[in-house]
Every structure is written in structure tokens, then in C-alpha cells.
Amino acid sequence: MTEVRLATLLGLRDDGDPAQWARIRATQLYAGRRLALFLLAANLIAAAATASLFAGQVALGQLAAWGAFATVTAVAVAVRRLATPHRTEGCFASVQDLRGTIGDGIALGMVWAIPPLFFQQGIETGDAYVLWMILSVLMTAVALAMAPLALATIAFVGSLGLAVSTTLAISGAYAAAGATMLFTTMLLLASLNRAKSLVVIRASQMALTERNDTVSLLLREFEDNGADWLWETDASRRVMRASPRFAYACGIDPVTIEGMPFLQVLAGPTWESGNFSAGLRNLANKLKSRESFRDLRLPVMVGEEERWWELAASPRFDESGGFCGFRGVGSDVTEQRASADKINRMARYDTLTGLPNRLMVNETLARAMADAEKWSGRCGFMMIDLDRFKAVNDTLGHPIGDRLLSRVSERLAQLMDDNAMCGRLGGDEFAIVVRDASDPRALERLAHSIIEALSRPYEVDAHTLHVGASVGLAVGPRDGRTAEMLIRSADLALYRAKDAGRGVFHAYEPALHVQAEERRVLEVALRGALEKGEMHLNYQPVVDAGTGVLKGFEALVRWNSPDFGSVSPVKFIPLAEEARLIAPIGEWVLRTACDEAARWPSEVRIAVNVSADQLQNPGFVAVVASALASSGLPAGRLELEVTESVFMHEGLGATKTLERILDLGVRLSLDDFGTGYSSLGYLSRTRFSSIKIDRSFVQGASKGVKEAIAIIRAVVALAQSLGMATTAEGVETEAEHEMVQELGCTKVQGYYFGRPLPVTEARELAIRSWGATRAA
Incomplete structure (x- = not known):
């Protein structure tokens, strides 16, 4: 700082860096504090000398009153100066603090303006000279003591110099008055110069300290980093x-x-x-x-x-x-x-999503479990599986699927905090490690937040995609003492969430291990069921809705295990699909049903259910052709029933496979219409001969549910416009039969017309029914 403005020096305005000037003003006040006692002594000595000079010439009361006023004022000013903080480092002062010192100068100036203005009349020339000497020495002493406080110095020296000059001018001593003004001016200039020097020195010290700190910091950081x-x-x-x-x-x-x-x-x-x-x-x-x-x-x-x-x-x-x-x-x-990132990511991060890979997830989980064991706490592990992701991959291709996975990972990452880490295990499986899982409600909120976030629509390359998420949770060490055991427990909880309808969250329960073991044993038994002849077919009648005449049968597979007894299809069919056993079982059902139907009257048809996994097999058309050829069953008497879910695998050629089957002359029926991925596009692209109305709509309509009735009517109208038959499933009472007949269904099946029958009973019913029809 080389230039200091007078207004800033006096404290009349704030200039430059406020923090810097706050410290400079503190230095000015501190400098005034250091000479506060000197200032007090100078005032008291000058007051005593002045009182002795005017003793006998000024009334004692006036002189005593002035002396008391001078003493009180000098002490008050000294106390104010001594109240200034005693350290220059770490202190600051505002502009108002500096401006307040003008009161000290004015007070002292008023006190010392009294003797030359009011006491000097009538005294001898020698005494007047002594008074002038006292005042000049006092002005010099005060200017020295209060020089850092430039505003106070100007107030005191200027007012006192003006009072003395005025008195001398009135008495006709013009030369003395001019000399006094010159002395006062020189004294003020010297004081201002000293105040400015103090400010410049202090500013330079601060700048030097700041540069030293900066240089030290820079040198240290340059050396280290x-x-x-x-x-x-x-x-x-x-x-x-x-x-x-x-x-x-x-x-x-x-x-x-x-x-x-x-x-x-x-x-x-x-x-x-x-x-x-x-x-x-x-x-x-x-x-x-x-x-x-x-x-x-x-x-x-x-x-x-x-x-x-x-x-x-x-x-x-x-x-x-x-x-x-x-x-x-x-x-x-x-x-x-x-x-560094490249090396680290190659080892521990998924290249597609950027999330931690299976290795890093396992390492993080192992550390979390070690910490939980050490501090007697809990850690959590969540497994996440995307619902309907495979359909996206199959229909739109893997590039779109990869982009979707990236979006999923972004949403997961946004839900994480310092307590949770998410990673990708592979495919559409993700995992989350929760380091502190002591709050069960927080875990549940996180799981629901994940499901909600991942279920929102995605915009990927002009496609609006909808997938969901199922979440399984396990808490260690309660649900597993090692990372491997905890992962297994979370996996079992995930399976339960999927079985519950997907898009839900499920926590691990000890019973899941028992169920998993049962499932494993059941799968082992299922693998040998065909070879051991444990499976057989039952046949449920399908009749004309108006006349009750038998139209055909639906083949239904049953499993009688020597170890588990009669196993429900609801239990073993999903297991067969998961274990990739549905293809051989489906082929056996198709060949057995065709062989049996070939023995029935030529007007009776046989319906066989086909899964999406069977249609994904390029050789399935050959299997159908072989079953027809070996059994001698005309193709027109075979009806394959498919659900809407098969069209979610259209990218794997489901529609083309069905078209080739139709070319054989086989009929197609759309089963459980309205309960899956309904779309009129399926009906327009594939030549179905009939639509089967799910039993849930039939039961709802029988109870007067308006929505169910409206759906059945809509399906019937749609089928009629496309030249298709409609079959109502699950008809169990005469009232239901009459209702679906009134709604326009052409065929019905259900317990009202017959339960699934063993092969011999079905054969007898077929022969008897058509024999009676011909006789009529």
C-alpha cells in the first residue's frame, strides 16, 4: 500500500479490502492506547501549571471548576484509550470505532480553549507568554500521543490552536497569532504524516505476512503434490x-x-x-x-x-x-x-454401467459383515432383479437393453448414500450392500424406493420402456454368518418376491431355506419323472355352449410322484420352465395327446398347451409335424393353446414359429386372453381359430361385476368380427352356463360339464357322445 487517502486515514470512509482496513484501524487504536497514560500525565501537569499561573488572578471557584473539568476529561479520555484491545494481531476495528475518537479531541479542545479565551484578560505579558508555552507544549504532547488517531488530533490541535490565535488577534498581537497558526499547521501536518506512516507500515507488515503464508503453502503443496x-x-x-x-x-x-x-x-x-x-x-x-x-x-x-x-x-x-x-x-x-481409474475399473467395475461388479460387491459385503461382527451391529444385502427386461432384449435387441441397464444403474446410484453401495452382478441382476442395517424401517423404505424408481418409464432411443423390479433382502449376521450365506439368503428372498407377483419386496425368512431345499429335491424328482412313467394326462371336456355337444378335450398333464404324491401343476410347471425341463415334458404331452386323440371319433379335437420356451426352440415345428405323422391324427383336429406372454418373445421368432405351425393345418387358440400383455396387434398378426376367456372373468361376471361382463362382451364381439370362436373357461354352475351363453360364447369348459378325466373315461365319453349324436 503506497497511497492512503486522507478520508480513509481519518476514518471518514471505508476503502479497499474491508478485512485489511479493519486490522489497520485496530492498529491505530492500539497505538493511541500505548500513550494513553502519557497523554493523561501531560494533561494533569499542564492543568496544574495553568492553575498555579492564574491563582490570585481568577476567582478560586472558577479555577477549581475548570481544574476539575480538565481532570475528569483527561481521565475519561485515558480510560477510553486504555479500553482498546491490547493486542494488534487478531483484532479489528470498524469505521465507527475510529470516528468515535473525535469526541476525545473535541472534549480536550473544549477544556483547554477556556484558559486563553476566558482567563487571559488582564494578566501581564509575561504570564501570557507562560500560558502560550504551556499550551504549545501540551499541543505537542497531545499530537505525539494521539497522532495515530488523526481525527482526534485534528480536533484537539486545530480547535486549541484556533482559540489561541483568536485571543492573540483580538489583543492586537497579529504576529503572534500568525506564528501560532503556522505552528498549529506544522503540528497537524507532522501528526498526519506520522499517522500515515503507521498505516503504511502496518499494511506492509500484513502484506508480507500474507505473502509468507502463501509462499509457505505453495512450497509445501508443490513439494508434496x-x-x-x-x-x-x-x-x-x-x-x-x-x-x-x-x-x-x-x-x-x-x-x-x-x-x-x-x-x-x-x-x-x-x-x-x-x-x-x-x-x-x-x-x-x-x-x-x-x-x-x-x-x-x-x-x-x-x-x-x-x-x-x-x-x-x-x-x-x-x-x-x-x-x-x-x-x-x-x-x-x-x-x-x-x-488409476482404468486399472481399478478393469478389476472391480462393470464396463457397461460403471457400477461395482460382482467382485467388488463381494469384497464390500465381506467388509460390512466384518464390521457388523466387530461392533455387534447388522449389515444388509439386497438382490434386485428386473422384471420384463428379457422381453426388451428380445424385442428391441441387446443395444437397447444395454442402454436400459445404464439408465437403471443411474437411478440406483442416485438412491445411494454413504451407508449403501450398489453394484451389478451380471445380466439384469443388481445388488446393494447396506453397511449399517440396524434400522429395519430404513431398509424397507430403501427397497420400496428402488422399486418405485426403477418402475418409472424409460425413454431410450425414441422407445418408451417399462420394466419393474423385485427385491430380496437378507440381514447379516442374522440371516447368514458369511458373505456367501447372506447372498444365498437374499437370493431366496428374491425368488419369493418373484413368486409373489414381481414388483414387490420380500425379506428373508428361515422357512425359505426349507422351501428351497424342497424345491431342489422336487426338481431332482421332476427330472426323472418322465423316464419313470410318473406322468399322465387327464382330459377336460369342451362342449358347444348352445347344444352341450362335445367338441373336444383339453389335455392336462398330471404328476404322481412316489415321494411327493400328487403334485399340483401350479407347482411343478413353473419349476419345469425354470429348470429347462418344459421342452421334453411338452413334447411328451403333445405326442401322447395326439396318439390318444387319433383313437377318438374324427369330429373330436384335442387341445394342447404350449409354453413360450417351446416356441423359442427352432425344432418345435418339426416336433409337431412328427407327432401328427406318427399318430396319424389329422392336423385340423389338433389345437395348440398359447398365452399372450409368448409374444413378449417375438424377437426370438414366436410369430414365425406359429405361422409355420398354421401352415401345417394346426389350429391356434389364444388362452387366458385379457390377463397378460393384451394387444390387438397379436390377433391381427396371427390367425387364431378361437379365444379362451379366463375363468376369473367368468366368475366375476357371475357375481355381477360390470367390468367382467363388459370384458366378456367385448371379447365375444372382437372374436365374431375376426371369425373366431370363444371358449369360456371355469364354468361350474348352470347359471354360469346360461350367462356365458347369453353373452355369446360359442364353447364352454368347466366342472359343470366334466372334471379332467382319466384317459379311459375320456375315450368312453368321446365315443358315447358322438355315437348318441349320430343316432339322433
Whole structure:
């Protein structure tokens, strides 16, 4: 600081750095404090000398009153000066503090203006000279003691010099009056020069200290980290005194960056959205807590490019100990981080989603379980499986599926915090490790948040995609003492969530292990069921809705196990599909049904259910042709029943397979219409001969449910317009029969017309029914 304005020196205005001038003003006040006792002694000695000079010439009461006034004023001024903080470092003073010192000068000036103005009349010339000497010495002493407080010095010296000059001019001593004014002016100039020197010296000391701190910090950081630019903020976390290298590193010119919020500079485009990186949030916490930090890395957008910075900084405090900002250094570590990240990701991160892979998930879970064991706590493990993802892959292709997985991983990552980590196990399976799982409600809220977030629509390459999520949870060490056991428990809970209808959350229960073991044993038994002849077919009649004439049978597979007894199809069919056993079982059902139907009257048809897995097999058409050829059954008497779910595998050729089957002359029936992925597009692309109305609609309509009645009517109208028959399933009473007949269904099946029959009974019914029909 080479230039100090007079108004700033006097405290009439604030200029430059407020924090710097606050410390300078504290130094001025402290300098005045150091000579406070000297100022008091000078005033008391001068007052005693003046009182003795006027003793006998001025009334004793007046002289005593003035003496008391002078003493009280001098003591009050000294007390005010001594009240100034006794340290210069760590203190600050406001403009008002400096302006307040003018009161000291005015008070002392009023006290000492009284003798020359009111006591001097009638005294001898020699005494007047003595008074002038007393006052001149006092003015010099006060100017010396109060010089750092320039405003107070001007008030005292100026007012007293004016009073003495006025008295001398009135008495006709013009030369003496002029000399007094000259002396006063010189004294004021000397005081101002001394005050200015004090300010310049103090400013230089602070600048030197600041440079030393900066140099020390830079040297230390350069030596340790190779830092390459300096940054600094004020108490409001705004950039101040931005170095050109820092502004260049930010991609912002130095004029624009000055005064910008430091976090906004680093956040870049994400400042408005609030979608900050974890590193930036960590930095914000460090700045908020006003603590030193180093080796803090975070991403920064510079233009259109993401760079990685490493920051280190320490807080700054003013002379009163008040916080006034941060000063730190930074380095661009993009290249170093890229190399380290590449190595790390190759080993522990999924290349598609960027999430931790199975290896890192297992390592994190093992650490979480070790911590839980050490601190007698709990950790959690969630397994997530996407619902309907396979259909997206099959219909739109793997590139779209990969993009969808990336979007899923982004949503999962946004739900994570310091207590949870998500990773991808492979395919459409994800996992979450919860380090502290002591709050069951928090785990449940997280699971529901995951399901809700992943179930929202996705926009991928102009496609609106809908998938869901099922979540299984296990808590360690309660549900598993090792990472492997806990993963197994979470997997079992996930299976239960899928069985419950998908899109739900389920926690592990000990009974799941028992069920899993039963399922495993059941699967082993199922694998040998065909070879051991444990399976057979039952046949449920299908009749004309109006006449009750037998139209055909639906073949239904049954399993009688020597170990498990009669196993429900609801239990073993899903198991067969999961274990990839549905293809051989389905082929056996088809061949057996064709062989049996070939023995029936030629008007009786046989219906066989076909799964989506069978249609995915390119050789299935050959299996149908072989079954017809070996049995001698005409193709027109065979009807294959498929559900709407097979069209979710259209990317694997379901429609083409069905078209080839139709070319054989086989009929197709759309089973359980309205309960799956309903779309009129399926009906327009495939030549179905009939539509089967699910039993749930029949039962609902029998109870007067308007929606069920409306659906049956709509299906019937649709089938009639397309030239298809309609079969109502699950008709159990005469009333239901009459109802579906009135609604326009052409065929019915259900317990009212016959339960699934063993092969001999079905054969007898077929022969008897058609024999009676011909006789009629």
C-alpha cells in the first residue's frame, strides 16, 4: 500500500479490502492506547501549571471548576484509550470505532480553549507568554500521543490552536497569532504524516505476512503434490484475488470469476440443477465446517470437458479471530486419475454401467459383515432383479437393453448414500450392500424406493420402456454368518418376491431355506419323472355352449410322484420352465395327446398347451409335424393353446414359429386372453381359430361385476368380427352356463360339464357322445 487517502486515514470512509482496513484501524487504536497514560500525565501537569499561573488572578471557584473539568476529561479520555484491545494481531476495528475518537479531541479542545479565551484578560505579558508555552507544549504532547488517531488530533490541535490565535488577534498581537497558526499547521501536518506512516507500515507488515503464508503453502503443496495454482475465497465463499492461472484452469476470464461463488465455479452447468457430485458435496461440507483439508478430488466441468482437480486449503482469520475465507492450492489430476481409474475399473467395475461388479460387491459385503461382527451391529444385502427386461432384449435387441441397464444403474446410484453401495452382478441382476442395517424401517423404505424408481418409464432411443423390479433382502449376521450365506439368503428372498407377483419386496425368512431345499429335491424328482412313467394326462371336456355337444378335450398333464404324491401343476410347471425341463415334458404331452386323440371319433379335437420356451426352440415345428405323422391324427383336429406372454418373445421368432405351425393345418387358440400383455396387434398378426376367456372373468361376471361382463362382451364381439370362436373357461354352475351363453360364447369348459378325466373315461365319453349324436 503506497497511497492512503486522507478520508480513509481519518476514518471518514471505508476503502479497499474491508478485512485489511479493519486490522489497520485496530492498529491505530492500539497505538493511541500505548500513550494513553502519557497523554493523561501531560494533561494533569499542564492543568496544574495553568492553575498555579492564574491563582490570585481568577476567582478560586472558577479555577477549581475548570481544574476539575480538565481532570475528569483527561481521565475519561485515558480510560477510553486504555479500553482498546491490547493486542494488534487478531483484532479489528470498524469505521465507527475510529470516528468515535473525535469526541476525545473535541472534549480536550473544549477544556483547554477556556484558559486563553476566558482567563487571559488582564494578566501581564509575561504570564501570557507562560500560558502560550504551556499550551504549545501540551499541543505537542497531545499530537505525539494521539497522532495515530488523526481525527482526534485534528480536533484537539486545530480547535486549541484556533482559540489561541483568536485571543492573540483580538489583543492586537497579529504576529503572534500568525506564528501560532503556522505552528498549529506544522503540528497537524507532522501528526498526519506520522499517522500515515503507521498505516503504511502496518499494511506492509500484513502484506508480507500474507505473502509468507502463501509462499509457505505453495512450497509445501508443490513439494508434496505438484500443485499449480492458487485460489482464495472470502467469508461468503466467493472467489477473491483470482490468480490468472486459476481463472485459466476454470475456463473463465479473471474479471468474470472475481466475486463468483467458489462452489458455482466448480459446479459449472450442474449449479442450477443441484445435481452435484459427491466430491463437490464433500468440499461444501469442508468449507462449511471451516476446517483445513488436502487431497480432496472432485470433477469440474471446464467448457465441455470434465476435468478432475485435487484441492488443498486452510481457513483464514482476521485479527479478532473472525473467519474471513479460505486460501488454497489446486492441481489438475485428470491424467493421473484416468490411469488409476482404468486399472481399478478393469478389476472391480462393470464396463457397461460403471457400477461395482460382482467382485467388488463381494469384497464390500465381506467388509460390512466384518464390521457388523466387530461392533455387534447388522449389515444388509439386497438382490434386485428386473422384471420384463428379457422381453426388451428380445424385442428391441441387446443395444437397447444395454442402454436400459445404464439408465437403471443411474437411478440406483442416485438412491445411494454413504451407508449403501450398489453394484451389478451380471445380466439384469443388481445388488446393494447396506453397511449399517440396524434400522429395519430404513431398509424397507430403501427397497420400496428402488422399486418405485426403477418402475418409472424409460425413454431410450425414441422407445418408451417399462420394466419393474423385485427385491430380496437378507440381514447379516442374522440371516447368514458369511458373505456367501447372506447372498444365498437374499437370493431366496428374491425368488419369493418373484413368486409373489414381481414388483414387490420380500425379506428373508428361515422357512425359505426349507422351501428351497424342497424345491431342489422336487426338481431332482421332476427330472426323472418322465423316464419313470410318473406322468399322465387327464382330459377336460369342451362342449358347444348352445347344444352341450362335445367338441373336444383339453389335455392336462398330471404328476404322481412316489415321494411327493400328487403334485399340483401350479407347482411343478413353473419349476419345469425354470429348470429347462418344459421342452421334453411338452413334447411328451403333445405326442401322447395326439396318439390318444387319433383313437377318438374324427369330429373330436384335442387341445394342447404350449409354453413360450417351446416356441423359442427352432425344432418345435418339426416336433409337431412328427407327432401328427406318427399318430396319424389329422392336423385340423389338433389345437395348440398359447398365452399372450409368448409374444413378449417375438424377437426370438414366436410369430414365425406359429405361422409355420398354421401352415401345417394346426389350429391356434389364444388362452387366458385379457390377463397378460393384451394387444390387438397379436390377433391381427396371427390367425387364431378361437379365444379362451379366463375363468376369473367368468366368475366375476357371475357375481355381477360390470367390468367382467363388459370384458366378456367385448371379447365375444372382437372374436365374431375376426371369425373366431370363444371358449369360456371355469364354468361350474348352470347359471354360469346360461350367462356365458347369453353373452355369446360359442364353447364352454368347466366342472359343470366334466372334471379332467382319466384317459379311459375320456375315450368312453368321446365315443358315447358322438355315437348318441349320430343316432339322433
